[in-house]
Amino acid sequence: MNSSGMNLQQAMKDPMAAFASPEALETLIGMAASQKHAILVQWQDQLRKLLIADEENMLRVDGKSGGSADCLRRVTDVLTRLPGSVPCGGWPGNLTEARPTTPLSQRSQML
Numbered sequence: 001m002n003s004s005g006m007n008l009q010q011a012m013k014d015p016m017a018a019f020a021s022p023e024a025l026e027t028l029i030g031m032a033a034s035q036k037h038a039i040l041v042q043w044q045d046q047l048r049k050l051l052i053a054d055e056e057n058m059l060r061v062d063g064k065s066g067g068s069a070d071c072l073r074r075v076t077d078v079l080t081r082l083p084g085s086v087p088c089g090g091w092p093g094n095l096t097e098a099r100p101t102t103p104l105s106q107r108s109q110m111l
Helices: 009-014 022-026 033-055 067-082 104-110
Strands: none
Touching: 009 033, 009 104, 022 033, 033 067
16 A cells, blocks of 8 residues: 555544554555554554453444554554654653652752
8 A cells, every 4th residue: 555545534543444564554565654653642542442442342433453563563663763752751762761769859959
């Protein structure tokens, strides 16, 4: 599928139907990273809701269950590889490196 023949609104509404896999969206040529990011975030949200429904034994419209956890992991992996993406923790890289090591009470004395 190429981006010129794709309806972006439809892809946002139902990414699972628009793309064979998260990796297929990642490798799609001609679509901006921001558009891919928006679709992947929507996909991630839908998968999280499906996981909750599966855990509560709710019947899905398609009658299928399972597989959502693996797909959610793959969507999250693709999101972290997109240019300009920040991991879910909000900081790139190791969070311990981003934290100040000096306690707040001592930092005010250092100024």
